[in-house]
Amino acid sequence: MEEAASVMRRLPEVRVRGYFNTWPTILPEFSDLVGREPRRMKLPPPSPAAITRTEEAMEWLWWLEPDDARIVWMRAENRPWKVVCRQVGLSRTCAWEHWVVALCIITLKLNNQRIPKHSWRLKAMARAMRKGA
Numbered sequence: 001m002e003e004a005a006s007v008m009r010r011l012p013e014v015r016v017r018g019y020f021n022t023w024p025t026i027l028p029e030f031s032d033l034v035g036r037e038p039r040r041m042k043l044p045p046p047s048p049a050a051i052t053r054t055e056e057a058m059e060w061l062w063w064l065e066p067d068d069a070r071i072v073w074m075r076a077e078n079r080p081w082k083v084v085c086r087q088v089g090l091s092r093t094c095a096w097e098h099w100v101v102a103l104c105i106i107t108l109k110l111n112n113q114r115i116p117k118h119s120w121r122l123k124a125m126a127r128a129m130r131k132g133a
Contacts, residue, residue, distance in 0.1 A: 001076035004057040007046040060106050068102040
């Protein structure tokens with residue numbers, strides 16, 4: 001999921017077609033650059049294989065409840081738990097539990113295993129992971 005979030009950030013931005021600039025590119029002189037902050041280095045565009053993996057990972061979010069998918073995606077974007085909790089409206093512990101249960105569901109589906117019908121079994125898995133960590 002983290003790679004998918006990184007790939008989505010590196011994709012080129014969507015622009016409106018049909019607009020272009022006929023002015024020549026102006027190259028700044030050295031004296032114009034003195035005292036300026038250096039430009040931030042950009043990551044290269046993602047490879048086609050990375051885009052394919054991202055598309056596959058994005059499909060995994062359809063297996064989850066909408067709130068759980070939002071939590072998983074926000075954590076993949078490295079958003080702090082405080083921001084995640086505020087946007088979803090859950091406490092820190094509850095949001096973490098939803099995140100772990102969502103990751104368990106994704107893992108079970110990818111391994112072609114049966115997902116327990118009762119959510120308490122998944123929550124028990126999450127609590128066991130918290131005690132083990």
